[in-house]
Amino acid sequence: MLFFHLIYAFVVARAAALPGNSINDFDGCQNTREIVVDAAHVVGKFKNLQGxxxxxxxxxxxxxxxxxxxxxxxxxxxxxxxxxxxxxxxxxxxxxxxxxxxxxxxxxxxxxxxxxxxxxxxxxxxxxxxxxxxxxxxxxxxxxxxxxxxxxxxxxxxxxxxxxxxxxxxxxxxxxxxxxxxxxxxxxxxxxxxxxxxxxxxxxxxxxxxxxxxxxxxxxxxxxxxxxxxxxxxxxxxxxxxxxxxxxxxxxxxxxxxxxxxxxxxxxxxxxxxxxxxxxxxxxxxxxxxxxxxxxxxxxxxxxxxxxxxxxxxxxxxxxxxxxxxxxxxxxxxxxxxxxxxxxxxxxxxxxxxxxxxxxxxxxxxxxxxxxxxxxxxVTNTSQRLDLQGSSPDGFAALAGESESGEIVQVMLNNYQLDYDIVHHISIHPQQHIPSSKIMDCSTENKPANTPVMLCLKYRVSNVLNQSRTSPLRTDTVCQIYVQATIRDNHSDSYRLLLNNLPWNSTDAYTLTIQRVGGGQLHQVYKTSHGVGNCVDITVPFPANAQDLVTI
Structure with a gap:
């Protein structure tokens, strides 16, 4: 008898090739991240940080x-x-x-x-x-x-x-x-x-x-x-x-x-x-x-x-x-x-x-x-954290978990990308831009040593962010100490997710579903497919600042 298993995965990461069912939405992916999940290796428990x-x-x-x-x-x-x-x-x-x-x-x-x-x-x-x-x-x-x-x-x-x-x-x-x-x-x-x-x-x-x-x-x-x-x-x-x-x-x-x-x-x-x-x-x-x-x-x-x-x-x-x-x-x-x-x-x-x-x-x-x-x-339905390779400090983050019953595996993906114009044009005063010399590009291997910066900014704010509320004028001073600023450089537009050693037999059937937040829609079921086995290999386009929940 074939058994159907449900695995939810919300993923962000990078991986190496694994055998199994291959699902490819498109050819010629650019800036594709590879994420490898070993479902046989539980590395701990997720913390509930939903506060x-x-x-x-x-x-x-x-x-x-x-x-x-x-x-x-x-x-x-x-x-x-x-x-x-x-x-x-x-x-x-x-x-x-x-x-x-x-x-x-x-x-x-x-x-x-x-x-x-x-x-x-x-x-x-x-x-x-x-x-x-x-x-x-x-x-x-x-x-x-x-x-x-x-x-x-x-x-x-x-x-x-x-x-x-x-x-x-x-x-x-x-x-x-x-x-x-x-x-x-x-x-x-x-x-x-x-x-x-x-x-x-x-x-x-x-x-x-x-x-x-x-x-x-x-x-x-x-x-x-x-x-x-x-x-x-x-x-x-x-x-x-x-x-x-x-x-x-x-x-x-x-x-x-x-x-x-x-x-x-x-x-x-x-x-x-x-x-x-x-x-x-x-x-x-x-x-x-x-x-x-x-x-x-x-x-x-x-x-x-x-x-x-x-x-x-x-x-x-x-x-x-x-x-x-x-x-x-x-x-x-x-x-x-x-x-x-x-x-x-x-x-x-x-x-x-x-x-x-x-x-x-x-x-x-x-x-x-x-x-x-x-x-x-x-973090609640698949609280057993699984070994995952490929998550990066640059904004492309991934986590994988398994349910206590062993019937659900989830991988979470977040494709965080920053519009650098935000950094270059943000200001306390219209003429007080953050100079480019205070921005460190972390995409390079040669990183300058951290230097202290104390920002003591006297600012006068008068912002109208919508038609219903106007912020009153206020003059204030704020002093804060920071390490040297860092900019994360992520330009990924797709991911390849490989799940190995899924917690059922190689002859069992599964249903795979991808839920997506972002990419022009608030929430959608991006993909549903069916397969047999305990390995999955899937390549999917992934818009900037989207989140995917892959469900198997």
Missing amino acids: TNNANTALVDDPNDIIDDMKPAIANLWPEYGIKHVLIYTFPSVFLGFGKNGTAGDATNNDNYNWTVTDQYIKFVTSRGAVASIQFNEADGTNSSISSPEILGQIGYMITDHAIELYDFYAESDLTNTPTIEEAYENSFKYFAAFARGVANASTKAGVVAWGSNRIVPTHANYSVYDPYISRFYADCAAQNVPIKAATYHFTNVQFSFDPYAVKTLTDRFREEILVPAGLPDLEVWVTEYEPNPSGALPTSASALASYNDPAWFAGFLLGTSMYAQDTSLTQALSWTGFGYGGYGAGHAYFQPWFSLTSNNKTVPLNAAAAWKLQASL
């Missing part, structure tokens, strides 16, 4: 943010998109006793808290099968109204709930204009330590994380402007036994290079050069925010702006980052503004949407959401 940094300001008075994604129509989709971790970005203050004396200022008195909004937020997340995390900024933990670290520790104890996974403490403090100074560091560390101990005393499940910023790139001799207090912070946590759950950072592209692979570079270096010397070699690392561009800067040419706003390019960047993160020591990676309708953030940066909202209030997925759903199938 989201859910931006919501509907219940918080913040005129600098125009983002509200805490919508039932969006959140009801979390289960089918594999979303299990949701960070609440704008968690409201709950303690009512700031600046008050006596009983009214007692942080251990439950009557001095307002739980209404916080309970609403947390239940919104947990009722849909996810765990909540919080960006904690209770007056940044150093407000003079909080008279002592002990009071902040009491607040941490009182607000901790078993439904909360972690508090991202002091998350954006080192994006300010001046380097850390000794007195400020010592003060903020005392508050962090007290809060972390308060949370730990309240629950063994919840934890406090830090530092949470872009200035996480470690220093050696060639990093002359690096803030040494980052290293000291983790060393002090280890030396003083402060219960820190994880290190966090915001993964934003280095100097507008839009390089998804940098998530691995930064994570690896941070662990090796910061956490290991600090005595915390096994500390979890979370990326609590990632997106292509947090600055508000936009390309100045019409063609580059069109490429920048392309939903397919946005999906390619997000999926590339998430897929490369599988090869890091990250515990979780949360996209910003996350799984929602997009919007404007502080600084009036525009963040691309995952969904659009029609005039009759229908939620329609865009490329990012459609691709995210395919990746959810990979």
Whole structure:
């Protein structure tokens, strides 16, 4: 008897020739990537990195943010998109006793808290099968109204709930204009330590994380402007036994290079050069925010702006980052503004949407959401990761997995490609272009040594990105430290996928299906075919910034 097996594969990679059924859509492929999957070799388990940094300001008075994604129509989709971790970005203050004396200022008195909004937020997340995390900024933990670290520790104890996974403490403090100074560091560390101990005393499940910023790139001799207090912070946590759950950072592209692979570079270096010397070699690392561009800067040419706003390019960047993160020591990676309708953030940066909202209030997925759903199938239905050769740091990424039953194999492909005009024309000010001298082409073997760059950009933003919203004028200064920018150079237009040692007999029949996001359509079943055997050889054209899910 012949048995039919279903194998889903969402793939990005390169391979060597294998025997088996050959399916070729066309002749004369240009820039074809070869990907080889050995289904007999399970190399581990996929991490579920489908989490989201859910931006919501509907219940918080913040005129600098125009983002509200805490919508039932969006959140009801979390289960089918594999979303299990949701960070609440704008968690409201709950303690009512700031600046008050006596009983009214007692942080251990439950009557001095307002739980209404916080309970609403947390239940919104947990009722849909996810765990909540919080960006904690209770007056940044150093407000003079909080008279002592002990009071902040009491607040941490009182607000901790078993439904909360972690508090991202002091998350954006080192994006300010001046380097850390000794007195400020010592003060903020005392508050962090007290809060972390308060949370730990309240629950063994919840934890406090830090530092949470872009200035996480470690220093050696060639990093002359690096803030040494980052290293000291983790060393002090280890030396003083402060219960820190994880290190966090915001993964934003280095100097507008839009390089998804940098998530691995930064994570690896941070662990090796910061956490290991600090005595915390096994500390979890979370990326609590990632997106292509947090600055508000936009390309100045019409063609580059069109490429920048392309939903397919946005999906390619997000999926590339998430897929490369599988090869890091990250515990979780949360996209910003996350799984929602997009919007404007502080600084009036525009963040691309995952969904659009029609005039009759229908939620329609865009490329990012459609691709995210395919990746959810990979990591949840085929969680046993298979050996795959051919995935590249240049933007062409691939992953392969097998189901516990051995009847499904999936390979995920992402063909991320960057329009270089975006990099050349993006600016903080119309005349302030990123010079080509600050762009390093990684397609060559001879790579110049990394050099430190500190961007202290004073910018005035006045962008109209559509007819319905105008970003107000704002003058601000942002100082961030980056490694030398890198540009990934991928020009692939097809792939050859070879799957060997599929987990059934050579006489068994199978059905192969390719689902595609991109290539001019949001989602389509690109191909369906049938075959016999436990090897597959297929060559397929693959548009830029498309994602394929091959199903056998």
